[in-house]
Amino acid sequence: MMYDTIDIALLLAKIALVFFVILTLAAYLxxxxxxxxxxxxxxxxxxxVGPFGLLQPLADLIKLLTKEDFRPIGADKWLFYLAPAMAAIPAIMIFAVIPFGAPLTLFGHTVLLQVSDLNVGLLLFMALSSIAVYGVALGGWASNSKYALLGSIRGLAQLISYELSMGLSLVPVVMLARSFRLSDIVNAQSGCWFIVYQPLAFVIFLISIAAECKRIPFELPEAEGELVAGFHTEYSGMRFGLFFVGEYINIIVLGGLAATFFLGGWHGPFLPPVVWFSAKVLAFAFLxxxxxxxxxxxxxxxxxxxxWKILTPLALVNIVVTGWWLVLRG
Amino acid sequence: MKILSDIAALLTGMWITWKHMFRRPVTIQYPEEKRQPYPRYRARIVLTRDPDGGERCVACQLCSAACPVDCISMQPTEDTDGRRSAEWFRINFARCIFCGLCAEACPTLAIQMTPDFEICTRDIMDLVYEKEDLLIDGCGKSSHYNFYRHAGIGVTQPRGNGAEELPPVDVRGLLP
Amino acid sequence: MPKLIIDDIPVEVAEGTTVLEAAQSVDIPIPHFCWHPALGKAGACRVCAVKMLEGPVKGIQMSCMLPVQEGMVVSTTDPEAVAMRRAVIEWLMINHPHDCPVCDEGGECQLQDFTIAGGHGIRRYSGKKRTHVNQYLGPYIEHEMNRCIQCYRCVRFYQEYAGGTDFGVMGSAGRVYFGRFQEGQLESPFSGNLVDICPTGVFTDKTARFRARYWDYDMAPSVCPHCSLGCNTTPVARYRELLKTVARRNEAVNDWFICDRGRFSNSVVNDPLRPRRAVVDSRETGVAEALEALQLRIRDIEEQYGPGSIAVVGSSRMAQEAAELLPQLAHRIGAGALCFSTTRKEQVETLALLELLSAGRSASQQDVRNSDCIVIYGCDPLNEAPMMAMAARQAWRAGAKVYLIGQGISLPCEVTECTALEDVPLAEAERPIIICNVSVRVELLDKLQESHSHLKIAGLFPAANSFGAAQVMRETGAISLEEALADGEIKGIIAIEADIPAALLDGIPFVAALDWLAAAAVQAAQIVIPTTAWVEMDGSYINYEGRAQQFSKVMNPGVPIKGLDPNGHPPHSHRTVAPGGEALPAWQLLATLIKLLDDDSRGLS
Structure with a gap:
């Protein structure tokens, strides 16, 4: 009994920690x-606002919260209200499977610094990042606006296309680690980071996650020069804020994944593992x-x-080459 | 290889932005730091006086005609001493675009632009400046010009006593 | 018909035409100052220089002085001609003051235009400017001799065209002076035309001195309301104030000029005493409310005094549109009388003159100018309709004989005084015209017309729309107000722009006045509704010869901005309607009132 309670308490504490850190980080991002x-x-x-403008995110939050929550005429009420959450929540949920530090020993328990060490963690990430597409697609469609619709159609096509190359670029990683479990993947890189073995896969993954979190040069779903603000044109106040924050959460999460898959996760010399992991995530964010x-x-x-014509074929070739290499190496 | 030059181009761009990150910002923190504009800066309009203290503005309406946003209006009138002047002269600074065409059009150098650009108010009607708000006690940028000295009609001086004028003709004289 | 070529365009014009006119006939503009279509040529300004390439004369010539001849080849754009014109402008500017900003002509100045067009900008002459002393020429004309370019237009107009004797030219060479021998008011009743005719700012309108610029003017084609001639004018307004009136050319009517009465009678429009707001029982109200009150009051009067107790009174100064609506209004309210005139005498005389003219015999001003025998019969044109005297002078200048029947009447031309019409040799004339007014003995002229089929008559009516009002009078059987009030049945008067003597209004229980002048009826009325003056509305007048002429709205009605705010500048407030701007044209008010009455009667039945 005792054992279960502590486990659950730890789990809740980890969830709370992850939530707090990610949301704060997103705001400061x-x-x-x-x-x-x-x-x-x-x-x-x-x-x-504040010293060096450090309280700016707080001011932004207050501004967003006090703005009018506007819904355009003819918008689909439920989908319109649901879409921002569908964009932000899956992004956070992915973090459940990312190990952000080496396991700790606390009160005699081994505590994994990871919310859930799922054996199909990588697949869960793929699934959740696909679900996030719904937020974009439905938000744009429900707005009853041509700009939002065009943005969402672009987003839909773009995310699905780049999901493919992203997934394919991860296959060699799984092949090397021989596991879908993210902690196994991290551990497999304790000696040498996968970026050394898989530079091509890393580049493909990097490009794909840039497209996945709709960042320049792939921010066509928003494209303020053409579509006002793309799929979230019609959103105001905190609903817009959710889309906005969701994008930055995505950066953190995908940065974390890139670190996990290719840069050895929390592995690194001298510094504590959590610091290494954070530094890698922030480096991706800065990039x-x-x-x-x-x-x-x-x-x-x-x-x-x-x-379709470059990344996906390259990723496929990369898989085949990796396979050959593994077979030849025995 | 095209792809290599493309990548090089990308990296060049990244390098340039990287360098700019460490440059000193050009921003001027306006309310705390103020920059003194140059004397020819085009901001708040004033009406100047001639070196003898008279109003330079003769309300000839050329500024209001030149104004592309029609923010100047006036009513000319004749003073008791025969000078033409503005009975009222109004510039609506809420409408003014500070293009300077009025100052350029002014034949008597009365209307001039000053570097004072801080004229915002809460009430838009406060931006409607009347003649008493516009008229200053000085010559502005051209300190020597007095239109009536060169006008060729006797207003500030007896007829024929202005610059480059002969004394009035005696029409009853018999000399050729 | 000589043929010539101007700027490669072949032109064929009548013998005696000048090259300048020939060029104008094919829309080739040649700059000119001294030449004027009404005054002819003087050859004084030298700015119409053209180059004669081929033909009987060669070289640089003044196009205004040169009659066309067969085979001429003219170039207006030849470099030599252009250089000549440019030099002439520069000479003219040598003595011209540098005072355009304080000159009222600035913006509408021919000299300014041609100086700009000629490209003269920087003064090269280093000598001094010649100056003159100005004269006081009365309250209407401002004199600034320094601006003069010696084109002689003023003196040619004043002495030759208008027959004035008190203004002329003095001095010689560079000292030429245009003015009076002694300072004083110009005597000619046409002196205002000096303002129009001066190509620069020597003569400017003193009544509109320093008020506005040409590009700010509110202008529209209009018709003069000050006598029955219907001269064409262009009134000029600014900031809801009628500033001045300038002549508008109409060959058939006034040609180029107007008289001083028409030009300088502008203050009546700006009169602070003008009724500007609707008043019901000494309480100011809106126009719509006042019209409703008037409609109710009409019903009250009828109920109280029985039908036919209201008289509808118009006048001969109202626009024809309103005059036409008046009988309808009278019909709707079952008025006891419809009047356009005050006295019976006036009524009878006007109708008689109308009968006389209706035979298609009325003479226009152009007819008078082209006549060869003019009889001024019992009227005083210079006082009643000055431009008619001007027209008679033009006929006289062209060789016509002018006969005068009447005492103590002066005319700007030589006259032969006669005692009776029989003394005038009408039969010998080809285009005889009799100028008379309403007091003429109609039977006499009727008889005369039978014997002289080509005789035309110019009958001067008292007001701008007398002819039109008289027509309505004749068609509807309107009576004079004097007659209408005689039996004491009339208990209410609706006066629409009518000048009713105060004595006639005594003892009338109800008076309503629709007017833009502070007439006696307005003072006596319980209900006053402001109407617009002619410059504030679209409408038409029918002049003495039966010529209907439209006039257009020049300005919006309302109290002039000048003097509106005690601070001296326009108020700092926003309004959609100007103060006193609710006034409507009389015809519009009448139409609304008729509609109100119609709706009411339909509602009752």
Whole structure:
């Protein structure tokens, strides 16, 4: 009995911790993005609210919460209200399977720094990231607006296309680790990170997650130059905030996954594992922000062309080569 | 290889933005830091006086004609000393776009633009400036010009005493 | 019919036409100052220079002075001609003051236009400018001789065209001076035309001195309401104030000019005493409410005093549209009388003159100008309709004989005084015209017309729309107000722009007045509804010869901005309707009232 209670308490504590850290991080990622973009553009960025503008996310939150919750005429009420949650929740849920630190020993218990060490963790990630597409698709459709609809159609096609190359790029990882369990994958990299064996898979995965979290140069579903704000054009207040935060949660989660699959997860010398993991996640986040400050948006046909005709075949070739290599090595 | 040059191009861009991250920002923190605009900056409009203290504006309506947003209106009138001046002169700064065409059109150098750009108010009607708000006690940028000295009609000086003028003709004179 | 070529365009014009006119006939503009279609040529300004390439004369010539000849080849764009014109403009500007900003002509100045067109911008002459002393020329005309370019248009108009003697040219060479010998008011009743005719700002309208610029004017084609001639004008307004009136050319009517009465009678429109708001029993109200009150009051009066106790009174100064609606109104309310005139004498005389003219014999001003024998019969054109005297002078200048029957009447031309019509040799004339007014003995002229089939008559009526009002009078059997009030049955008067003497209004229990002037009826009325002046509405007048002429709305009705706010500038407030801007044209008010009455009667039945 005692055993179960502590387990559940630990589990709840981990969930709470993950929620808190991710949401805070997402909020500050917005701030960081604004700051970094400002620096890139020789500006100062937000610096009015609090010291160095550090309370800006709080101000943004208050602003979003106090804004009018607007629903366009003719919008599908339930889907319209549900869509932002469908975009944000699956993103957070993926984090349940990501190990963010080495197992700890606490009160005689071994505590995994991972909410749930699922044996099909990688598949769960694939499934949840597919579900997140619904948020985009339904939000855009339910808005009863041409811009939102066009954005959501783009989002739908883009996410499905790049899911393919993303999944295929992960097959060699599974082949190398011989497990779908994420903790096994991390442990398999204790000696050498998979990026060394699988540089091509890493690049494909990196490009695919950029497309997956709808970041420049793949932000066609939003494309403010063409579609106002794409699939969330009609959203206001905190519902827009959910879409917005969901995108940044996605960055954290996908950054975490990239670290887990290719950069050895929490493995690293000298520093504590949690710090290593956080540093890798933040490095990915910075990379995305940097890319946004540099790259232009792709044209839609270029995007599809690139996904289907280059990334997917490359990933397939990579699998075959990896297979041959494994077989030859015995 | 095209793909290699493409990747090089991407990396060049990334490198440039990376360098810019460490540059000093060009931002000026406006309410705390203020920049003194140059004297020819085009902001709040004033009506100046000639070196003798008279109003330069003769209400000739050229500024209101030149104004592309029709923010200037006036009513000319004749003063007791024969000068033409504005009975009322109004600039609606809520409408003004500070293009400077009025100052350019002004034949008497009366209407001039100053570098004072901080004229925001809460009430939009406070931006309707009347003549008493516009008229200043100085010559502005051109300190020597007095239109009536060169106008060629006797208003501020007896007829024929202005610059480059002969004394009035004696029409009853018999000399050729 | 000589043929010539101007700028590669072949032109064929009548003998005696100048090259300038020939060019104008094919829409080739040649700049000119001294030449004027009404005044002819003077050759004074030298700015109409053209190059004669081929033909009987060669080289640079003044196009206004040169009659066309067979085989001429003219170029207006030849570099030599262009250089000449440019030089002439520069000469003219040598003495012209630098005062365009304080000149009322600025913006509508021919000299300004041609200087810009000629490309002259920077003064090259380093000598001094010649100056003059100005004269006081009365309260209407401002004199600024420094601006003069010696085109002689003013003196040619004043002395030759209008027959004035008190204004002329003095001095010689560069000292030429246009003015009076002694300072004083210009005597000619046509002196205002100096303002129109001066190509620059020597003569400007003193009544509109320093008020507005050409590009800000509210302008529209209009008709002068100050006598029955119906001269064409362009009134000029700004900020809801009628500033000035300028002549508008109409060859058949006034040609180029108008008289001073028509030009300077603008203040009546800006009169602060004008009724601006509807008043019901000394309480200000809206126009719609006042019309409803009027409709109710009409019913009350009828119930109290029986049917036919109301008189509807119009006048000969109302626009024809309103005059036409008046009988309808009288019919709707079952009025006891419809009147357009005050006295019986006026009524009879007007109708008699109308009968006389209806035979298609009325003479236009153009007819008068082209006549060869004019009889001024018992009227004083210079006072009653000055432009008619001007027309007679033009006929006289062309060689017509002018006969005068009447005492103490002066005319701007030589006249032969006669005692009776029989003394005038009408039979010898080809285009004889008799100018008379309503007091004429109609039978006499009737008889005369039978014997002289080509005789035309110019009958001067008292007001702008007398002819039109008289027609309505004749068709509807309207009576004079004097007659209507004689039996004491009339208990209510609805006066629409009617000038009723105060004495006639005494003892009338109910008076309603629709007017834009503070007439006696307005002072006595229980219900006052403001109407618009002619410049504030679209409408038409029928002039003395039966010529219907439309006039257009020049300005919006309302209290002028000048003097509206004690601070001296326009108020800082937003309104959709100007203060006093509720006034409507009389015809519109009448139509609304008729509709109200119709709706009411339908509701009752």
């Amino acid at each position: 917005v701030f960081a993005e604004r700051k970094v973009l400002a620096w890139i553009q020789d500006r100062k960025g937000p610096n009015r 995305f922000i940097w890319m946004r400050g540099t790259l232009p948006r792709l044209r839609y046909d270029q995007l599809m062309h690139f996904g």
